[in-house]
Amino acid sequence: MDQIQSLQVFVRVVDLGSFSKAASEAGMGQPAVTKAIAQLEDRLGSRLLHRTTRGVSVTEVGALFYERSRDILHQFEEAQNLVAAMREELHGTIRLSTSVAFGRQVLAPLIIDFLKQHPSLQIDLSFDDRYINLTEQGIDVAIRMGRLADSSLGSRHLGLNPWVVVASPAYLKANGRPKQPQELKGHQALIYSTVQGDARWQFSGTGGEEVNVTVQGPLRSNNLSALLLAAREDMGIAALPRYVAHPALKAGQVSEILSDWRMPSQEVHAVYPSPRLLPTKVSVLLSWLQSQFQDNWWARGL
Numbered sequence: 001m002d003q004i005q006s007l008q009v010f011v012r013v014v015d016l017g018s019f020s021k022a023a024s025e026a027g028m029g030q031p032a033v034t035k036a037i038a039q040l041e042d043r044l045g046s047r048l049l050h051r052t053t054r055g056v057s058v059t060e061v062g063a064l065f066y067e068r069s070r071d072i073l074h075q076f077e078e079a080q081n082l083v084a085a086m087r088e089e090l091h092g093t094i095r096l097s098t099s100v101a102f103g104r105q106v107l108a109p110l111i112i113d114f115l116k117q118h119p120s121l122q123i124d125l126s127f128d129d130r131y132i133n134l135t136e137q138g139i140d141v142a143i144r145m146g147r148l149a150d151s152s153l154g155s156r157h158l159g160l161n162p163w164v165v166v167a168s169p170a171y172l173k174a175n176g177r178p179k180q181p182q183e184l185k186g187h188q189a190l191i192y193s194t195v196q197g198d199a200r201w202q203f204s205g206t207g208g209e210e211v212n213v214t215v216q217g218p219l220r221s222n223n224l225s226a227l228l229l230a231a232r233e234d235m236g237i238a239a240l241p242r243y244v245a246h247p248a249l250k251a252g253q254v255s256e257i258l259s260d261w262r263m264p265s266q267e268v269h270a271v272y273p274s275p276r277l278l279p280t281k282v283s284v285l286l287s288w289l290q291s292q293f294q295d296n297w298w299a300r301g302l
Contacts, residue, residue, distance in 0.1 A: 004076060006040045007069045009033055010048065014066050015138040017055050074277050090281045093122040097134075097142040101224045102161075103127045106243050107143060110292055114285060121281060129194075129222070134273045141282050143289075145266045154275030156286050159293025161266040165201075166245050166254040167237040174234075181211045181261055188236030189215035190227045201239055203261040211261070228254075239263060243298035268293060 012022040013033065023030040041048050048062035058066055077092045098107050104127065111123055126139075134142060134153065148155055171188075178184055181203040191199050199220075203211045217236045221227055224244045231238040232253045238245075248254045270286050272278060 004073070006036050007073055009036045010040055011066065011069050011073060013037060013049065013056060014058055014062070017057070019056060071277070074279055077281070078279050090118045090121040090284060092279075092281055093124055094281055094285060095124045095126070095138055095140045096285075097126045097128055097132060097137070097139045099129050099143075099145065100127045101244060102143065102145065102241075106298075110289065114288055118284075134271070139273075140279070141270050141272045141286070144269050144271055147267060148269055148271065151271075152275075153271045153273065154278060155272070156270045156290070158268040158270055158286070158290050159297065161268050162242045162298070163239055163263040163265065164242050164245050164249075164256055165237060165239050165258045165261075165263065166231055166249065166256055168232055168234045168254050169252070171231075171234045171236065172255060172257070177257055178237075179258075181213045181258060184213050184215050184237065187215075187217075189217035190230050190236045190238035191215065191217060191220040192224065192227055192239065193220050193222045202264055203258070204264075205261055241266070241298070246298055 009022060009026065009028075012025060013019055016022050016025070019033050019037075020030050023033040026033070037049060044065070046061045046065075047059050048065055050057045050059060080091050096107075096111070103125065108125065111125055115121060115123060131144070132139065132142070134140075143158070145161055175187060178187060181201070184201065189199070189201075199215055201213050201215055203213070205211070215237075219227065219230050219235060224240060227238045228240060228244055228248060230236065231240075232248060237257065238254075245254065245256075249256060270289065272282060
């Protein structure tokens, strides 16, 4: 095993906290991984890892070596990709994280299209609605919605995620169609408990006027699909991202209301661990994603 491979094995053992998991990911036997780490420690003359029955942790010198090793591997992949980019090929793995609904409905189809264009590339796509620590989880890039908090992370703006207010035709027939945001106070609301002000919905009119309305209703959830289902089942009015509502709108299962008013669009950002060290493969992916989040992107291929 050459020195680059040894560094790759060491970094993944630290990232995963396990010899067996690193071996499985690399398609190697665990004894081969154990031997590679032992040879690396012998060559350096220092112990890098603590081995216990509960798992693996880095020593003090191991932690320093891990950080430098990650930088070296990033630079090695960058050198490979600079050469590969001249042949329009990308190599290596991108570990990408996104939220569940957005990832399943929007990002996954885009990633599949991107991989078809770059068959030598691998993408490890994980879904998680929590704000995870990119460095601790070994994530190269995460797609996040909404305004970014100040941080040391690198970021790139990809586009906007518009929202729409919908209800089923049967609900509107039985309860009337609101024409002004203030009329929502007399309706049953289906409330997304994560963004858009929770039970306080914000609207802007064509003349620039701003209206805030406090709503209430039978269902509050942090799952967008559950709220869309409830709207389709005539339970009330829901505020949803257009990419979530679009298939039901197209099928006539729900109707858009308050079309002369707009809820705030969410910004879509890519964030990555370091603003300085962005591998070519990640930069190419993000540039491509920016080109996809244009015009009515939410209506394409959903």
